[in-house]
Amino acid sequence: MNANKIPDIIIGRLPIYLRALQRMADKGVQTTSSQELGERVGISAAQIRKDISQFGEFGKQGTGYRISFLIDKLREIMKIDRIWDVAVVGAGDMGHALARYPGFVNRGFRIAMVFDNDQSKVDQQIGEFVVQDTSSMSEAIKEAGIQVAMLTVPAAAAQEVTDMLIKAGVKAILNYAPISLSVPEDVRVQHIDPATHLQRMTYYL
Amino acid sequence: MNANKIPDIIIGRLPIYLRALQRMADKGVQTTSSQELGERVGISAAQIRKDISQFGEFGKQGTGYRISFLIDKLREIMKIDRIWDVAVVGAGDMGHALARYPGFVNRGFRIAMVFDNDQSKVDQQIGEFVVQDTSSMSEAIKEAGIQVAMLTVPAAAAQEVTDMLIKAGVKAILNYAPISLSVPEDVRVQHIDPATHLQRMTYYL
DSSP: OOTTTSOHHHHHHHHHHHHHHHHHHHTTOOEEOHHHHHHHHTOOHHHHHHHHHTTOOOEETTTEEEHHHHHHHHHHHTTOSSOEEEEEEOOSHHHHHHHTOGGGTTTTEEEEEEEESOTTTTTOEETTEEOEEGGGHHHHHHHHTOOEEEEOSOHHHHHHHHHHHHHTTOOEEEEOSSSOOOOOTTOEEEEOOHHHHHHHHHTTO | OOTTTSOHHHHHHHHHHHHHHHHHHHTTOOEEOHHHHHHHHTOOHHHHHHHHHTTOOOEETTTEEEHHHHHHHHHHHTTOSSOEEEEEEOOSHHHHHHHTOGGGTTTTEEEEEEEESOTTTTTOEETTEEOEEGGGHHHHHHHHTOOEEEEOSOHHHHHHHHHHHHHTTOOEEEEOSSSOOOOOTTOEEEEOOHHHHHHHHHTTO
């Protein structure tokens, strides 16, 4: 099992499987098949078997997958069998929504800090957080050893903030700014841009 | 050119190209190459040429792409050479952020309506919108001919609301609820779930 050998497209499907499995577990379901899982996530059973088998033999012919076991394995593979502290940079509407988003619980992440460079937002309370000044960001992130950040600053500021985050040790950035970021090879970026998601669908309308 | 023949993975890259091209145009750049575009979006030049050539001959050997022409073509292909009205269902933190999100301007979409079933939110003002009661949603969406919706309701309510939207004529749903939705074949769903995006990156940490 080598991080470099498994295609990123497969890695991208694992969180989808995990989400569906966790919902089944929440409902008290104990076992599932690649067919059933496939119907829930819209991916073929063959693809699911192939994806999961990249990491070992987690199911049994005929009896399928034990859900709790597969959840544990997937969490281990994705390294979310621990809690990652996350910094939110940008305390606008989206930063607010993320700081109070209930969907991170039990999924491997915890918002730890919220930053903004707007002095009218600094020291403001958002849920359980106090917005900190971006000028103290590098030091705070370094000190806390934070490797994961969510970026909700305007597009024009996104690259500059990204450079600061990377210097401070951040290795994974979830980017809400509608701009592609340049980062070194050892830093991962994922984009969340609702307009691109919508554009991808209107093609089919 | 047939919607069924071009792989969805290619369609998914077009909005990324468009976003980068639009930023170049905003800066006054007039032409680009697949190499330059590739560096900006982190996709190989060969892949970009191959993707774009699926739709016609939009570049010239040696001189590259005229940015404004390629932007027009991509907008036409993705059917965002028009404005799509969008309904937001769920007026919580995320619904608020979307209703006031500035990133849809000039990208083919306009928020037209915001709904919630929580009576304490109904009639509340969010930016330029008044939150409407979900009980009037089907009729309002049908009447306005809305085909695109963004779903920011809790996971437990998401499937029920989806069924209502589809009955009312919605064909494209951007789903912020952390749950996979069952929809008929002619309805497209895209998911935005920050936890899955983060999980996809921690694998590499």
